[in-house]
Amino acid sequence: MWNNPFDRRKFLVAMAGLGSLLTSPSCKSEEKGKPISYSETPDPISFAPIENVRIGFVGLGVRGSNHIRKLLDIAGCQIVCVCDIVPEKVKRIQQSAIDKGFPEPKGYSRDEVDYKRMCENEDFDLLITATPWELHAPICIEGMKNGKHTATEVPGCTTVDACWELVEASEKYRKHCILLENYxxxxxxxxxxxxxxxxxxxxxxxxxxxxxxxxxxxxxxxxxxxxxxxxxxxxxxxxxxxxxxxxxxxxxxxxxxxxxxxxxxxxxxxxxxxxxxxxxxxxxxxxxxxxxxxxxxxxxxxxxxxxxxxxxxxxxxxxxxxxxxxxxxxxxxxxxxxxxxxxxxxxxxxxxxxxxxxxxxxxxxxxxxxxxxxxxxxxxxWKKFHKPDLREAGHAGADFVIMRKLVNGFNLGAYPDIDVxxxxxxxxxxxxxxxxxxxxxxxxxxxxxxxxxxxxxxxxxxxx
Ligand SMILES: NC(=O)c1ccc[n+]([C@@H]2O[C@H](COP(=O)([O-])OP(=O)(O)OC[C@H]3O[C@@H](n4cnc5c(N)ncnc54)[C@H](O)[C@@H]3O)[C@@H](O)[C@H]2O)c1
Structure with a gap:
Protein backbone atom coordinates (compact mmCIF):
# COMPACT_ATOMS: atom_id res chain seq x y z
CA MET A 1 0.00 0.00 0.00
CA TRP A 2 2.80 2.49 0.92
CA ASN A 3 4.46 2.06 -2.48
CA ASN A 4 1.68 4.14 -3.93
CA PRO A 5 2.19 7.74 -2.76
CA PHE A 6 -1.41 8.63 -3.50
CA ASP A 7 -2.78 5.89 -1.24
CA ARG A 8 -0.34 6.85 1.47
CA ARG A 9 -1.31 10.50 1.19
CA LYS A 10 -5.00 9.70 1.32
CA PHE A 11 -4.45 7.50 4.33
CA LEU A 12 -2.39 10.10 6.19
CA VAL A 13 -4.86 12.86 5.46
CA ALA A 14 -7.76 10.68 6.55
CA MET A 15 -5.99 9.66 9.74
CA ALA A 16 -4.98 13.25 10.46
CA GLY A 17 -8.56 14.46 10.04
CA LEU A 18 -9.88 11.54 12.03
CA GLY A 19 -7.30 12.16 14.74
CA SER A 20 -8.57 15.70 15.15
CA LEU A 21 -12.14 14.52 15.33
CA LEU A 22 -11.40 11.67 17.66
CA THR A 23 -9.63 13.92 20.11
CA SER A 24 -12.66 16.24 20.16
CA PRO A 25 -14.65 15.88 23.35
CA SER A 26 -17.83 13.87 22.93
CA CYS A 27 -20.75 15.88 21.72
CA LYS A 28 -23.55 15.59 24.21
CA SER A 29 -25.01 18.81 22.84
CA GLU A 30 -26.15 17.49 19.48
CA GLU A 31 -29.78 17.71 20.48
CA LYS A 32 -29.32 21.46 21.15
CA GLY A 33 -28.69 22.41 17.55
CA LYS A 34 -27.68 21.04 14.21
CA PRO A 35 -23.99 20.11 14.35
CA ILE A 36 -21.86 21.23 11.42
CA SER A 37 -19.55 18.37 10.60
CA TYR A 38 -16.14 18.33 8.97
CA SER A 39 -15.53 16.08 6.03
CA GLU A 40 -12.72 15.03 3.75
CA THR A 41 -11.93 17.64 1.15
CA PRO A 42 -12.73 17.23 -2.51
CA ASP A 43 -10.42 20.16 -3.26
CA PRO A 44 -8.13 19.83 -6.23
CA ILE A 45 -4.57 20.62 -5.11
CA SER A 46 -3.11 17.56 -3.47
CA PHE A 47 0.46 16.55 -2.81
CA ALA A 48 2.40 13.72 -1.23
CA PRO A 49 3.52 14.21 2.37
CA ILE A 50 6.84 16.06 2.60
CA GLU A 51 8.93 14.57 5.39
CA ASN A 52 11.34 17.48 5.63
CA VAL A 53 9.82 20.72 4.31
CA ARG A 54 12.51 22.81 2.62
CA ILE A 55 11.68 26.47 3.14
CA GLY A 56 12.72 29.62 1.28
CA PHE A 57 11.96 32.83 3.23
CA VAL A 58 11.58 36.39 1.91
CA GLY A 59 11.43 39.37 4.28
CA LEU A 60 13.59 39.04 7.39
CA GLY A 61 12.24 42.00 9.38
CA VAL A 62 10.49 41.83 12.75
CA ARG A 63 7.82 39.36 11.76
CA GLY A 64 9.98 37.25 9.46
CA SER A 65 12.69 36.86 12.12
CA ASN A 66 10.07 35.76 14.66
CA HIS A 67 8.76 33.10 12.30
CA ILE A 68 12.24 31.85 11.51
CA ARG A 69 13.14 31.63 15.19
CA LYS A 70 10.20 29.24 15.65
CA LEU A 71 10.84 27.29 12.47
CA LEU A 72 14.41 26.59 13.60
CA ASP A 73 12.91 24.81 16.64
CA ILE A 74 10.21 22.87 14.79
CA ALA A 75 10.98 19.35 13.59
CA GLY A 76 10.19 18.39 9.98
CA CYS A 77 11.49 21.50 8.22
CA GLN A 78 14.67 23.28 7.20
CA ILE A 79 15.34 26.86 6.07
CA VAL A 80 17.35 26.41 2.86
CA CYS A 81 17.44 29.97 1.49
CA VAL A 82 16.60 33.46 2.68
CA CYS A 83 16.13 36.83 0.99
CA ASP A 84 15.99 40.45 2.14
CA ILE A 85 17.08 43.69 0.56
CA VAL A 86 19.18 44.36 3.66
CA PRO A 87 22.27 42.07 3.52
CA GLU A 88 22.88 42.31 7.31
CA LYS A 89 19.46 40.76 7.94
CA VAL A 90 20.33 37.88 5.64
CA LYS A 91 23.64 37.36 7.44
CA ARG A 92 21.93 37.43 10.86
CA ILE A 93 19.45 34.71 9.90
CA GLN A 94 22.16 32.60 8.27
CA GLN A 95 24.07 32.76 11.57
CA SER A 96 20.95 31.83 13.58
CA ALA A 97 20.52 28.70 11.44
CA ILE A 98 24.17 27.75 11.87
CA ASP A 99 23.89 28.31 15.65
CA LYS A 100 21.03 25.81 15.70
CA GLY A 101 23.15 23.21 13.91
CA PHE A 102 21.71 23.59 10.39
CA PRO A 103 23.70 24.12 7.20
CA GLU A 104 23.95 27.81 6.25
CA PRO A 105 20.88 28.86 4.21
CA LYS A 106 21.76 30.37 0.83
CA GLY A 107 21.45 34.17 1.00
CA TYR A 108 19.85 36.54 -1.54
CA SER A 109 20.07 40.32 -1.14
CA ARG A 110 21.26 41.64 -4.50
CA ASP A 111 18.28 43.91 -5.23
CA GLU A 112 14.50 44.39 -4.81
CA VAL A 113 13.66 41.45 -7.05
CA ASP A 114 16.31 39.00 -5.90
CA TYR A 115 13.50 36.75 -4.64
CA LYS A 116 12.96 35.88 -8.32
CA ARG A 117 16.52 34.62 -8.64
CA MET A 118 16.07 32.65 -5.43
CA CYS A 119 12.86 31.01 -6.72
CA GLU A 120 14.50 30.14 -10.04
CA ASN A 121 17.81 28.84 -8.64
CA GLU A 122 16.89 27.04 -5.45
CA ASP A 123 15.16 23.73 -4.96
CA PHE A 124 12.69 24.02 -2.09
CA ASP A 125 9.09 23.16 -1.21
CA LEU A 126 7.58 26.17 0.51
CA LEU A 127 8.13 29.90 0.01
CA ILE A 128 7.13 32.12 2.95
CA THR A 129 6.94 35.89 2.71
CA ALA A 130 6.81 38.50 5.49
CA THR A 131 7.52 41.60 3.42
CA PRO A 132 5.55 44.86 3.08
CA TRP A 133 1.99 44.33 1.82
CA GLU A 134 2.31 45.14 -1.89
CA LEU A 135 5.07 42.54 -2.33
CA HIS A 136 3.09 39.57 -1.02
CA ALA A 137 1.28 38.83 -4.28
CA PRO A 138 4.22 39.20 -6.71
CA ILE A 139 6.45 37.09 -4.44
CA CYS A 140 3.85 34.32 -4.05
CA ILE A 141 3.13 34.30 -7.77
CA GLU A 142 6.83 34.00 -8.52
CA GLY A 143 7.05 31.12 -6.04
CA MET A 144 4.09 29.21 -7.51
CA LYS A 145 5.36 29.80 -11.04
CA ASN A 146 8.59 28.11 -9.98
CA GLY A 147 6.86 25.11 -8.46
CA LYS A 148 6.77 26.14 -4.79
CA HIS A 149 3.87 26.15 -2.38
CA THR A 150 3.56 29.57 -0.78
CA ALA A 151 2.47 31.16 2.48
CA THR A 152 2.19 34.89 3.08
CA GLU A 153 1.81 37.26 5.97
CA VAL A 154 -1.32 39.40 6.16
CA PRO A 155 -2.99 40.86 4.21
CA GLY A 156 -2.36 38.47 1.32
CA CYS A 157 -2.60 41.41 -1.10
CA THR A 158 -4.31 44.79 -1.32
CA THR A 159 -6.31 44.78 -4.57
CA VAL A 160 -9.06 42.68 -6.11
CA ASP A 161 -6.95 42.13 -9.22
CA ALA A 162 -4.10 40.74 -7.12
CA CYS A 163 -6.57 38.41 -5.36
CA TRP A 164 -7.64 37.00 -8.72
CA GLU A 165 -4.02 36.70 -9.86
CA LEU A 166 -3.20 34.65 -6.77
CA VAL A 167 -6.26 32.42 -7.21
CA GLU A 168 -5.44 31.88 -10.86
CA ALA A 169 -1.76 31.18 -10.19
CA SER A 170 -2.68 28.66 -7.48
CA GLU A 171 -5.09 26.89 -9.85
CA LYS A 172 -2.77 27.07 -12.86
CA TYR A 173 0.42 25.87 -11.15
CA ARG A 174 -1.48 23.64 -8.69
CA LYS A 175 0.35 25.06 -5.72
CA HIS A 176 -1.06 26.29 -2.45
CA CYS A 177 -1.08 29.94 -1.40
CA ILE A 178 -1.76 30.01 2.33
CA LEU A 179 -2.59 33.10 4.38
CA LEU A 180 -0.72 33.17 7.70
CA GLU A 181 -3.65 34.63 9.62
CA ASN A 182 -2.58 33.90 13.19
CA TYR A 183 -5.78 35.38 14.69
CA TRP A 382 -4.92 23.84 21.96
CA LYS A 383 -5.35 20.70 24.05
CA LYS A 384 -2.35 19.27 22.27
CA PHE A 385 -0.12 22.33 22.71
CA HIS A 386 -1.40 23.83 25.93
CA LYS A 387 2.04 24.31 27.44
CA PRO A 388 3.77 27.28 29.08
CA ASP A 389 6.01 27.91 26.04
CA LEU A 390 2.87 28.29 23.94
CA ARG A 391 1.82 31.24 26.08
CA GLU A 392 5.21 32.87 25.49
CA ALA A 393 5.11 32.46 21.73
CA GLY A 394 3.57 35.82 20.80
CA HIS A 395 -0.06 36.65 20.10
CA ALA A 396 -1.00 34.49 23.09
CA GLY A 397 0.47 31.35 21.54
CA ALA A 398 -1.16 31.71 18.12
CA ASP A 399 2.23 32.49 16.54
CA PHE A 400 3.53 29.10 17.60
CA VAL A 401 0.38 27.23 16.52
CA ILE A 402 0.42 28.76 13.04
CA MET A 403 4.03 27.78 12.27
CA ARG A 404 3.74 24.32 13.82
CA LYS A 405 0.53 23.71 11.92
CA LEU A 406 2.01 24.98 8.65
CA VAL A 407 4.94 22.56 8.79
CA ASN A 408 2.88 19.65 10.05
CA GLY A 409 0.30 20.12 7.31
CA PHE A 410 3.02 19.66 4.70
CA ASN A 411 4.54 16.72 6.62
CA LEU A 412 1.15 15.02 6.41
CA GLY A 413 0.20 16.12 2.89
CA ALA A 414 -2.94 17.74 4.28
CA TYR A 415 -5.00 20.42 2.54
CA PRO A 416 -4.48 23.75 4.38
CA ASP A 417 -7.39 25.07 6.42
CA ILE A 418 -6.75 28.63 5.11
CA ASP A 419 -6.31 28.43 1.35
CA VAL A 420 -6.03 30.88 -1.53
N1 LIG B 1 0.12 38.40 11.73
C1 LIG B 1 0.57 39.32 12.57
O1 LIG B 1 0.20 39.35 13.74
C2 LIG B 1 1.57 40.30 12.05
C3 LIG B 1 2.31 41.10 12.94
C4 LIG B 1 3.25 41.98 12.42
C5 LIG B 1 3.42 42.08 11.04
N2 LIG B 1 2.68 41.30 10.21
C6 LIG B 1 2.86 41.37 8.75
O2 LIG B 1 4.17 40.89 8.43
C7 LIG B 1 4.68 41.59 7.30
C8 LIG B 1 6.05 42.19 7.65
O3 LIG B 1 5.91 43.08 8.73
P1 LIG B 1 7.15 43.48 9.67
O4 LIG B 1 6.59 44.17 10.84
O5 LIG B 1 8.05 42.34 9.85
O6 LIG B 1 7.86 44.57 8.73
P2 LIG B 1 9.43 44.86 8.64
O7 LIG B 1 9.55 46.16 7.95
O8 LIG B 1 10.07 44.69 9.97
O9 LIG B 1 9.95 43.69 7.70
C9 LIG B 1 9.79 43.69 6.30
C10 LIG B 1 11.08 43.15 5.70
O10 LIG B 1 10.91 43.01 4.30
C11 LIG B 1 12.14 43.42 3.69
N3 LIG B 1 11.90 43.77 2.30
C12 LIG B 1 11.34 44.89 1.79
N4 LIG B 1 11.32 44.84 0.45
C13 LIG B 1 11.86 43.66 0.10
C14 LIG B 1 12.13 43.02 -1.15
N5 LIG B 1 11.83 43.62 -2.33
N6 LIG B 1 12.73 41.81 -1.16
C15 LIG B 1 13.06 41.22 0.03
N7 LIG B 1 12.84 41.76 1.23
C16 LIG B 1 12.25 42.96 1.26
C17 LIG B 1 12.60 44.59 4.55
O11 LIG B 1 13.96 44.87 4.39
C18 LIG B 1 12.26 44.07 5.94
O12 LIG B 1 13.32 43.36 6.49
C19 LIG B 1 3.62 42.62 6.94
O13 LIG B 1 2.82 42.11 5.93
C20 LIG B 1 2.79 42.78 8.21
O14 LIG B 1 1.48 43.20 7.96
C21 LIG B 1 1.77 40.42 10.69
Missing amino acids: CYFQEILAIDNMIRKGLFGNPLHVYAGYQKEAMYYQVTSSGELTFSGEGHNNSYGNVYPTHHAGPSAKWMDINRGDNFDYLVSMGCGNVAFNQYSRERFGPDHPLSTRKFNMADISNTMIMTKEGRTLHLILDTILPRPGRHYFRLQAERGIYENIERRLHIHNLSPGKYTGLEENPYANKRMWESLDTYLDEHDHPV YDLAAWSCLVELTEKSARNGSQPVKIPDFTRGKWKTRKPLPIVI
Missing part, protein backbone atom coordinates in the same frame (compact mmCIF):
# COMPACT_ATOMS: atom_id res chain seq x y z
CA CYS A 184 -7.62 32.28 13.46
CA TYR A 185 -5.64 30.20 15.97
CA PHE A 186 -6.22 32.07 19.23
CA GLN A 187 -7.35 29.68 21.92
CA GLU A 188 -10.76 31.29 22.39
CA ILE A 189 -11.40 31.71 18.65
CA LEU A 190 -10.80 27.98 18.16
CA ALA A 191 -12.79 27.00 21.27
CA ILE A 192 -15.81 28.94 19.98
CA ASP A 193 -15.30 27.38 16.54
CA ASN A 194 -15.30 23.97 18.20
CA MET A 195 -18.52 24.79 20.04
CA ILE A 196 -20.16 26.05 16.84
CA ARG A 197 -19.23 22.77 15.08
CA LYS A 198 -20.76 20.82 17.95
CA GLY A 199 -24.01 22.75 17.57
CA LEU A 200 -23.99 24.51 20.95
CA PHE A 201 -24.62 27.96 19.48
CA GLY A 202 -26.85 26.95 16.58
CA ASN A 203 -26.51 28.96 13.38
CA PRO A 204 -23.92 31.77 13.76
CA LEU A 205 -25.87 34.82 12.56
CA HIS A 206 -23.86 37.95 13.34
CA VAL A 207 -20.30 38.82 14.31
CA TYR A 208 -18.95 42.16 15.54
CA ALA A 209 -15.22 42.07 15.02
CA GLY A 210 -12.99 45.03 15.72
CA TYR A 211 -9.26 45.54 15.42
CA GLN A 212 -9.27 48.25 18.05
CA LYS A 213 -5.87 48.92 19.52
CA GLU A 214 -3.55 51.91 19.26
CA ALA A 215 -0.75 50.94 16.91
CA MET A 216 0.81 54.24 15.89
CA TYR A 217 4.25 52.71 16.43
CA TYR A 218 3.48 50.59 13.37
CA GLN A 219 2.47 53.57 11.18
CA VAL A 220 5.22 56.12 11.89
CA THR A 221 8.90 55.43 12.49
CA SER A 222 10.75 56.96 15.45
CA SER A 223 12.34 59.39 12.99
CA GLY A 224 8.97 60.60 11.78
CA GLU A 225 8.43 58.79 8.47
CA LEU A 226 5.43 56.70 7.46
CA THR A 227 6.06 52.94 7.47
CA PHE A 228 4.55 50.72 4.78
CA SER A 229 1.52 50.35 7.06
CA GLY A 230 1.34 54.13 7.54
CA GLU A 231 1.52 54.51 3.74
CA GLY A 232 -1.37 52.03 3.46
CA HIS A 233 -3.48 53.98 5.96
CA ASN A 234 -2.64 57.47 4.83
CA ASN A 235 -4.86 57.64 1.78
CA SER A 236 -7.59 55.15 2.63
CA TYR A 237 -11.14 55.57 3.89
CA GLY A 238 -11.48 51.80 4.06
CA ASN A 239 -10.13 48.92 6.15
CA VAL A 240 -6.48 48.46 5.15
CA TYR A 241 -5.89 45.58 7.58
CA PRO A 242 -9.05 43.46 7.52
CA THR A 243 -7.91 39.85 7.79
CA HIS A 244 -7.19 39.65 11.56
CA HIS A 245 -10.90 40.00 12.22
CA ALA A 246 -12.53 39.00 8.94
CA GLY A 247 -10.59 35.71 9.09
CA PRO A 248 -11.84 34.25 12.39
CA SER A 249 -15.36 35.59 11.70
CA ALA A 250 -15.37 33.98 8.26
CA LYS A 251 -14.25 30.69 9.80
CA TRP A 252 -17.13 30.76 12.29
CA MET A 253 -19.54 31.46 9.42
CA ASP A 254 -18.10 28.85 7.03
CA ILE A 255 -17.32 31.47 4.38
CA ASN A 256 -16.17 29.68 1.18
CA ARG A 257 -17.35 26.39 2.68
CA GLY A 258 -21.15 26.62 2.88
CA ASP A 259 -21.53 30.41 2.79
CA ASN A 260 -19.94 33.25 0.84
CA PHE A 261 -19.45 37.00 1.29
CA ASP A 262 -22.04 38.77 -0.89
CA TYR A 263 -21.71 42.57 -0.57
CA LEU A 264 -20.54 45.25 1.81
CA VAL A 265 -21.14 48.85 2.78
CA SER A 266 -18.40 50.84 4.43
CA MET A 267 -17.91 54.27 5.97
CA GLY A 268 -14.92 56.00 7.49
CA CYS A 269 -14.76 58.79 10.02
CA GLY A 270 -12.21 61.13 11.58
CA ASN A 271 -9.09 62.54 9.99
CA VAL A 272 -7.03 63.77 12.90
CA ALA A 273 -4.90 60.89 14.15
CA PHE A 274 -1.69 61.41 12.15
CA ASN A 275 -1.61 65.21 12.65
CA GLN A 276 -2.40 64.89 16.36
CA TYR A 277 0.23 62.19 16.95
CA SER A 278 2.90 63.99 14.96
CA ARG A 279 2.31 67.36 16.69
CA GLU A 280 2.82 65.73 20.08
CA ARG A 281 5.71 63.48 19.09
CA PHE A 282 7.67 65.55 16.56
CA GLY A 283 6.42 69.14 17.08
CA PRO A 284 4.09 71.45 15.15
CA ASP A 285 6.50 72.06 12.25
CA HIS A 286 6.99 68.42 11.28
CA PRO A 287 5.54 67.62 7.81
CA LEU A 288 3.18 64.98 9.27
CA SER A 289 1.82 67.61 11.71
CA THR A 290 0.55 69.90 8.99
CA ARG A 291 -0.08 67.65 5.99
CA LYS A 292 -3.74 67.33 4.93
CA PHE A 293 -4.45 63.60 4.98
CA ASN A 294 -7.13 62.23 2.69
CA MET A 295 -8.10 59.30 4.90
CA ALA A 296 -10.33 58.09 7.73
CA ASP A 297 -9.11 57.27 11.24
CA ILE A 298 -11.80 54.64 11.83
CA SER A 299 -13.25 52.25 9.25
CA ASN A 300 -16.68 50.67 9.76
CA THR A 301 -17.93 47.97 7.41
CA MET A 302 -21.03 45.80 7.27
CA ILE A 303 -20.79 42.63 5.19
CA MET A 304 -23.82 40.58 4.14
CA THR A 305 -23.30 36.90 3.32
CA LYS A 306 -25.21 34.87 0.74
CA GLU A 307 -26.79 32.79 3.51
CA GLY A 308 -28.04 35.95 5.26
CA ARG A 309 -25.43 36.39 7.99
CA THR A 310 -23.87 39.75 8.83
CA LEU A 311 -20.38 40.81 9.86
CA HIS A 312 -19.58 44.21 11.37
CA LEU A 313 -15.89 44.82 10.81
CA ILE A 314 -13.96 47.70 12.39
CA LEU A 315 -10.44 49.05 11.99
CA ASP A 316 -9.58 51.53 14.73
CA THR A 317 -5.85 51.40 15.37
CA ILE A 318 -4.58 54.96 15.22
CA LEU A 319 -6.52 56.94 17.83
CA PRO A 320 -5.52 57.03 21.53
CA ARG A 321 -7.04 54.05 23.37
CA PRO A 322 -6.07 51.07 25.50
CA GLY A 323 -5.47 48.11 23.21
CA ARG A 324 -8.08 45.40 22.67
CA HIS A 325 -9.46 43.38 19.88
CA TYR A 326 -13.14 42.59 19.93
CA PHE A 327 -15.16 39.58 18.86
CA ARG A 328 -18.85 39.22 19.62
CA LEU A 329 -20.81 36.36 18.11
CA GLN A 330 -24.60 36.34 18.20
CA ALA A 331 -25.96 32.99 17.11
CA GLU A 332 -29.41 31.43 16.97
CA ARG A 333 -29.05 29.93 20.44
CA GLY A 334 -26.50 32.04 22.22
CA ILE A 335 -23.93 34.78 22.42
CA TYR A 336 -20.18 35.01 23.06
CA GLU A 337 -18.11 38.12 23.89
CA ASN A 338 -14.34 37.94 24.01
CA ILE A 339 -13.84 41.11 26.03
CA GLU A 340 -15.25 39.63 29.22
CA ARG A 341 -14.50 36.04 28.11
CA ARG A 342 -18.17 35.29 28.61
CA LEU A 343 -21.04 33.57 26.89
CA HIS A 344 -24.65 32.54 27.30
CA ILE A 345 -26.23 29.52 25.66
CA HIS A 346 -29.99 29.04 25.56
CA ASN A 347 -31.20 26.27 27.88
CA LEU A 348 -27.65 25.49 28.97
CA SER A 349 -26.41 28.61 30.77
CA PRO A 350 -27.99 29.61 34.09
CA GLY A 351 -31.08 31.83 34.11
CA LYS A 352 -33.98 31.90 31.73
CA TYR A 353 -36.05 34.20 29.61
CA THR A 354 -38.94 35.23 31.84
CA GLY A 355 -40.41 38.09 29.85
CA LEU A 356 -43.54 36.45 28.49
CA GLU A 357 -45.07 34.95 31.60
CA GLU A 358 -43.87 37.42 34.24
CA ASN A 359 -42.53 40.91 33.81
CA PRO A 360 -42.23 41.84 30.10
CA TYR A 361 -39.01 43.71 30.81
CA ALA A 362 -37.29 41.03 32.84
CA ASN A 363 -34.64 38.83 31.41
CA LYS A 364 -32.98 36.60 33.95
CA ARG A 365 -30.43 35.10 31.61
CA MET A 366 -26.94 35.08 33.08
CA TRP A 367 -23.48 35.27 31.59
CA GLU A 368 -21.04 32.41 32.13
CA SER A 369 -17.29 32.46 31.89
CA LEU A 370 -15.82 30.88 28.77
CA ASP A 371 -13.41 29.14 31.14
CA THR A 372 -16.30 27.00 32.43
CA TYR A 373 -16.49 25.46 28.95
CA LEU A 374 -12.80 25.12 28.14
CA ASP A 375 -12.21 21.77 29.84
CA GLU A 376 -14.77 20.13 27.63
CA HIS A 377 -14.66 22.27 24.50
CA ASP A 378 -11.11 23.56 24.13
CA HIS A 379 -10.02 22.91 20.55
CA PRO A 380 -7.93 19.75 20.03
CA VAL A 381 -5.12 21.93 18.69
CA TYR A 421 -9.82 31.37 -1.70
CA ASP A 422 -9.87 32.45 1.96
CA LEU A 423 -6.86 34.70 1.34
CA ALA A 424 -8.71 36.36 -1.55
CA ALA A 425 -12.10 36.72 0.20
CA TRP A 426 -10.52 38.36 3.26
CA SER A 427 -7.83 40.45 1.51
CA CYS A 428 -10.08 41.91 -1.23
CA LEU A 429 -11.79 43.87 1.57
CA VAL A 430 -8.84 46.31 1.53
CA GLU A 431 -9.91 47.66 -1.87
CA LEU A 432 -13.66 47.11 -1.61
CA THR A 433 -14.14 48.87 1.75
CA GLU A 434 -12.22 51.84 0.35
CA LYS A 435 -14.40 51.85 -2.77
CA SER A 436 -17.67 51.86 -0.80
CA ALA A 437 -16.50 54.42 1.76
CA ARG A 438 -15.33 56.82 -0.98
CA ASN A 439 -18.59 56.43 -2.81
CA GLY A 440 -21.16 57.46 -0.21
CA SER A 441 -21.21 53.95 1.33
CA GLN A 442 -22.74 52.46 -1.81
CA PRO A 443 -23.06 48.66 -1.59
CA VAL A 444 -20.16 46.92 -3.32
CA LYS A 445 -20.33 43.31 -4.52
CA ILE A 446 -17.66 40.97 -3.16
CA PRO A 447 -16.35 38.56 -5.83
CA ASP A 448 -16.92 34.85 -5.35
CA PHE A 449 -13.34 33.66 -5.76
CA THR A 450 -14.47 30.01 -5.48
CA ARG A 451 -16.63 30.48 -8.61
CA GLY A 452 -19.61 28.77 -6.98
CA LYS A 453 -17.66 26.00 -5.24
CA TRP A 454 -18.50 27.50 -1.81
CA LYS A 455 -21.85 25.72 -2.12
CA THR A 456 -20.27 22.27 -2.01
CA ARG A 457 -16.93 22.78 -0.24
CA LYS A 458 -17.09 21.45 3.32
CA PRO A 459 -15.45 22.84 6.47
CA LEU A 460 -12.03 21.33 7.13
CA PRO A 461 -10.46 20.15 10.36
CA ILE A 462 -7.20 21.79 11.43
CA VAL A 463 -4.47 19.19 11.05
CA ILE A 464 -1.65 19.39 13.54
